[in-house]
Amino acid sequence: MSTANQKITEEIRAQAERLLSSGEVEAFLGYEKGSLPMSVRPFTARKPEDAGRLVWNSFCVLNLANYLPALLKSLEPPRRPGDPPPEGPLPRVAVVATGCWSRNIVVQIRENQVDRDRVTIVGVPSRGMVSAMKVRAAVNGREITAVTEEDHLLLVEGNGFRQEINRWDVVRDNCKTCRHPDPVIHDILIGKKAGQRQVQEPFAQVKDIESKDSARRWQWFAEAFESCIRCYACRNACPLCYCPTCFVDDSRPQWVGKSTDRTDTLLFHLLRAYHCAGRCTDCGSCESACPVGIPMRLLTKKLNMDVLEMYGSEAGMSLDEPLPLTTYDPSDPQGFVLTEREEKGGTR
Amino acid sequence: MKVLKFDRKGMGKWLARLGEKGNVYVPASSKEGKTAIGWRKLESAEMPPVSPGVPARPVKNFLLPQPEVLFRFSTRPGKEDSFIPREPEPGQVDNIIFGVRPCDARSIMLNAMPYENDPYYQARMEHNIIIGLTCGEPCSTCFCSWTGGSPMGTDGCDLSVTELEGAFMARAITRRGEKLLEEAAGIAVEADHDAVEGLEKMSATAVAGAGSGTAPERALRERDLMELYNAPFWQDLAERCINCGACTFLCPTCYCFDIQDETLHGKGRRIRYQDSCMFPLFTLHASGHNPRGQKVQRVRNRFMHKLKYFPDRFGPLSCVGCGRCVRDCPVNIDIREVMGKLLAL
Numbered sequence: 001m002s003t004a005n006q007k008i009t010e011e012i013r014a015q016a017e018r019l020l021s022s023g024e025v026e027a028f029l030g031y032e033k034g035s036l037p038m039s040v041r042p043f044t045a046r047k048p049e050d051a052g053r054l055v056w057n058s059f060c061v062l063n064l065a066n067y068l069p070a071l072l073k074s075l076e077p078p079r080r081p082g083d084p085p086p087e088g089p090l091p092r093v094a095v096v097a098t099g100c101w102s103r104n105i106v107v108q109i110r111e112n113q114v115d116r117d118r119v120t121i122v123g124v125p126s127r128g129m130v131s132a133m134k135v136r137a138a139v140n141g142r143e144i145t146a147v148t149e150e151d152h153l154l155l156v157e158g159n160g161f162r163q164e165i166n167r168w169d170v171v172r173d174n175c176k177t178c179r180h181p182d183p184v185i186h187d188i189l190i191g192k193k194a195g196q197r198q199v200q201e202p203f204a205q206v207k208d209i210e211s212k213d214s215a216r217r218w219q220w221f222a223e224a225f226e227s228c229i230r231c232y233a234c235r236n237a238c239p240l241c242y243c244p245t246c247f248v249d250d251s252r253p254q255w256v257g258k259s260t261d262r263t264d265t266l267l268f269h270l271l272r273a274y275h276c277a278g279r280c281t282d283c284g285s286c287e288s289a290c291p292v293g294i295p296m297r298l299l300t301k302k303l304n305m306d307v308l309e310m311y312g313s314e315a316g317m318s319l320d321e322p323l324p325l326t327t328y329d330p331s332d333p334q335g336f337v338l339t340e341r342e343e344k345g346g347t348r
Numbered sequence: 349m350k351v352l353k354f355d356r357k358g359m360g361k362w363l364a365r366l367g368e369k370g371n372v373y374v375p376a377s378s379k380e381g382k383t384a385i386g387w388r389k390l391e392s393a394e395m396p397p398v399s400p401g402v403p404a405r406p407v408k409n410f411l412l413p414q415p416e417v418l419f420r421f422s423t424r425p426g427k428e429d430s431f432i433p434r435e436p437e438p439g440q441v442d443n444i445i446f447g448v449r450p451c452d453a454r455s456i457m458l459n460a461m462p463y464e465n466d467p468y469y470q471a472r473m474e475h476n477i478i479i480g481l482t483c484g485e486p487c488s489t490c491f492c493s494w495t496g497g498s499p500m501g502t503d504g505c506d507l508s509v510t511e512l513e514g515a516f517m518a519r520a521i522t523r524r525g526e527k528l529l530e531e532a533a534g535i536a537v538e539a540d541h542d543a544v545e546g547l548e549k550m551s552a553t554a555v556a557g558a559g560s561g562t563a564p565e566r567a568l569r570e571r572d573l574m575e576l577y578n579a580p581f582w583q584d585l586a587e588r589c590i591n592c593g594a595c596t597f598l599c600p601t602c603y604c605f606d607i608q609d610e611t612l613h614g615k616g617r618r619i620r621y622q623d624s625c626m627f628p629l630f631t632l633h634a635s636g637h638n639p640r641g642q643k644v645q646r647v648r649n650r651f652m653h654k655l656k657y658f659p660d661r662f663g664p665l666s667c668v669g670c671g672r673c674v675r676d677c678p679v680n681i682d683i684r685e686v687m688g689k690l691l692a693l
Contacts, residue, residue, distance in 0.1 A: 036489065036678035041680045066590065074555045081468035141378065142401060143487050151422055159485070174674040227382045229405075230623070233592035233678050249629045258608060259621045260384040291594045292404070293378070 002149045008056040011190045016051035019094050026075050026091040029064050037147045038132040058130040059151055061288035064095055065104035065239035069113040078084040092118045098126035100283035102183035103316030104239040107279050113242055123186025123195045128175035133293055135170050139163055174284035177202040203305045227292045228265045233295050237289035240279050273299035278307045278325040279315050351544050352529055352536040354516040356395045362532045364393035370442030374547045376401030385409045398447050401487035402670045406600035407452040411472040415619035424614040446479040450501035451492045451668040453480045455600035457504045477524055480505035489671030491557025496664050500551040502595035517547055557669055565659045576656055581689050586644035588679045593624030601666045625649050651686050
């Protein structure tokens with residue numbers, strides 16, 4: 001087993017046990033072992049003796065910040081609308097967070113979904129998580145019965161085969177282009193900070209699509225989303241999606257059709273992406289959760305690129321920075337505003 | 349029972365010949381399967397490569413299409429036929445679906461129980477001919493034997509094909525299947541006695557999945573419903589569920605639907621489409637009340653429906669052990685564990 005993961009696992013367990021037995025937190029949000037190779041389960045430890053179930057490895061792909069608002073709410077005493085807020089401090093929660101997840105927690109704090117005083121952030125610098133889909137592709141889709149993780153290798157076994165795979169080769173695309181593997185806020189830090197990573201061209205995938213002519217771009221778009229089954233795993237795996245009623249679940253008015261008709265599918269994906277503009281940290285939870293392998297992450301990546309270019313902002317980098325799309329500044333770029341003169345054929 | 353023996357090439361030829369009788373579909377590989385339906389139309393005389401285990405998408409996509417048009421109507425006021433339901437465009441073409449695993453084929457029969465009086469499902473059954481492909485190599489997520497099926501099962505199939513020592517043995521199960529075998533004249537040969545015996549031996553011994561032989565549906569039918577409903581583990585299970593619908597859309601035996609009217613430019617259609625009990629909208633009343641407003645209620649319902657309500661009403665479990673939900677759940681919720689926990693209560 002990977003010594004790095006072993007060390008982190010042990011430290012997560014020790015911290016969980018300490019935090020839970022001291023009563024500092026009511027719940028500790030991490031992962032436990034899953035029932036299949038390359039699977040882990042999000043797990044909420046509530047008793048010190050649960051701490052031993054927590055694990056850490058390269059398959060922790062579902063963003064834990066996703067659970068945070070609901071978990072905090074579930075620990076509040078029940079109250080009806082109009083009741084005064086409860087007196088005294090509310091129960092607290094600890095959560096394991098890599099760079100991107102910590103940025104999502106910052107976004108949640110800024111959007112008033114999470115109370116900073118109620119969370120203990122256990123930061124873990126990320127080495128990049130592995131895409132199970134890439135591993136399956138690397139063994140030509142054969143069934144995998146066991147995967148052992150070394151520090152830089154994955155040992156994949158199946159019926160009648162054994163194959164070594166370089167870990168970095170199967171790391172998720174979002175992790176490969178990640179510049180901020182370290183948690184931006186944390187109360188406890190496990191392991192050593194990796195420092196800001198230099199990435200030559202973080203938006204290469206987006207630019208590649210943008211360089212196509214419109215017909216080819218449309219073809220890419222249509223093909224990429226054609227296998228969507230409208231299960232909404234991408235939406236539900238996303239820590240930004242906390243609306244009590246999602247636009248796709250609205251029935252009066254109904255914003256988007258329900259079948260897997262292309263119009264409906266594309267509308268869903270486009271609207272979902274736009275709701276994440278200026279808020280997405282490219283954590284890749286959506287893409288990892290997708291059971292049919294749709295690269296919907298590239299839509300939000302494109303918006304991340306635009307927000308960075310236009311407003312010089314990356315989501316969730318600090319608790320004080322203005323939120324790019326809810327703050328007006330006279331120096332904001334206005335290029336997308338069409339004036340009457342321009343519409344009549346004038347120049348900008 | 350008529351059994352024909354094909355070689356690989358002959359199989360491709362036969363499938364191509366069947367293409368004249370209807371659309372022949374085969375499981376699409378991940379590279380080709382870029383559609384929501386997940387099966388591809390066979391365009392040439394080839395025996396498609398079939399990997400072990402179930403295809404990515406269930407066969408229900410043919411029987412419960414996304415969407416099914418129930419009827420059409422005009423929304424232009426004042427016209428003679430305004431708002432009068434008209435039959436959807438007639439002429440359903442026959443589909444001949446090759447490579448349906450025994451679990452998926454069995455799901456067609458299970459879903460037919462609640463859809464017994466549903467003209468749309470019944471019509472789809474008429475128009476979809478199923479050529480099963482038995483499983484020589486079950487996957488680690490397979491558990492068909494536990495749910496009452498078998499890797500050699502033929503329920504729901506018109507024909508059943510078994511790969512045996514490099515050849516393909518095709519057994520007719522229904523009259524429709526026999527007719528398809530007639531098309532193999534000059535391509536396949538009648539299987540000899542030894543081969544047929546070998547096939548029968550395989551059928552008798554094939555097993556896939558842990559816990560087989562315990563007849564969980566019988567055990568669960570005998571249990572008190574409220575005891576299972578009030579089991580303590582639902583809360584823990586629901587805690588990690590992200591409440592997406594991946595399991596329900598990939599499940600061959602999730603058959604629930606919703607109905608909507610869609611109108612555009614004076615034309616309307618009433619459609620029925622696959623819905624998911626994981627979504628809050630599934631049970632939202634017009635009053636605004638939602639009897640399953642909480643995630644834990646929805647998660648519990650999905651399993652209780654499959655493992656208790658359905659067996660109570662129809663007999664078998666509403667699960668065929670294909671393992672798709674186990675394999676593709678983003679948070680590794682494993683129905684085998686849920687079954688184990690319910691049985692252990």
